[in-house]
Amino acid sequence: MKWVLPSLLFSLFFFFLNCTDVDYNEKSVNRTSRKILIDASHDGGVWWSPQSGTYSASLPHQGKLMADFLRSYGFTVDELPSFSVITDSILQQYDKVIRAGCFGTYQPSELQAYVNYTNRPTSLFLIGEYLNPAQIDQLAENLGIHFQGIYYGNLDTxxxxxxxxxxxxxxxxAGSIIVNAGTNPAIIPLGWLDGDNNKPSLGILQHPFSKILFIGDINGIESLPQPLTLKIFKWLFG
Structure with a gap:
């Protein structure tokens, strides 16, 4: 009989411990890091529109809905202006990054900064954009993801x-699709356009150190389709 009370207290302890796990929908987030960088340096205007020249996170812009959504969960969100140069010292301040858009070219030092970033325990939401025939997404290519083309439709599968x-x-x-999902075993497709298995558009890139999730269209995901967007952020940042 002398073991009944200790056993009961032990069971109650774990019961209440488990009860403290709050669902993410009630804004439970990982407390180890509260900072997110939105790298809109290559947005081509899509994140910052209609702003140009000078940029303010507090003023209306197309990406503000997503940034404010993350802020509502207690994150500090920093938004890089268009044409900023990514450096190692910038990325070292974060373990959660959203790359918003792929306009223009990257300097070799910027690509190396992202290599260094993903070679430590980090999360990267790689948001692509449409690509004309002569264009490539250099950062995605460097990671082993080949985006291609200009596509409209519904991400529905x-x-x-x-x-x-x-x-x-x-x-x-007006986004791109992934054309090397069948040849890169590290790519796990999660979503396709218009029920077409030849149009993978959302997926995970398996990486030894970093959590990487990608999508080929910035306009659609900026509208925060739910519950998908919430679950993306929970998986990446929770």
């Missing part, structure tokens, strides 16, 4: 995954 559970269709507004 999903592979079973915690990220895509209950995901609904949303409009894919």
């Amino acid at each position: 999903y592979a079973p995954h915690i990220i895509t559970d209950s995901a609904t269709s949303f409009y894919y507004n």
Whole structure:
């Protein structure tokens, strides 16, 4: 009989411990790091529109909805202006980065800064954009993801995954698709356009150190289709 009370207290301790796990929908987030960098340095105007020349995170812009959504969960969100130069010292301040857009070219030092970033325990949401025939997404290519083309349609077909559970269709507004999903075993496709298995558009890149999730269209994901966007952020940053 003398073990009944200690055993009961032990069981109650773990019961209440488990009860402290708050669902992410109630704004439970990882407390180890509260900072997110939105790298809009190559946005081509899509993140910062209609701003140009000078940029203010507090003024209206197309990406503000997503940035403020993350702020509502207690994150400090820093937004890099268009044409900023990515450096090692910038990325070293963060372990959570959203790369918003792929306009223009990257300097070799910028690509190396991202190599260094992903070679430590970090998270990267790689958001692409449409690509004309002569264009490539250098950062994505450097990671082993080959985006290509200009596509419109609905991202409406999903592979079973915690990220895509209950995901609904949303409009894919001038984005690119991944054309090397079948040849790069590190790529796990999670979403396709218009039910077409030849148009993978959302997925995970398996990496030894970093969590990397990618999508080929910035316009659609900036509209925060739910519950997909919330589950993306939970998987990446939670």
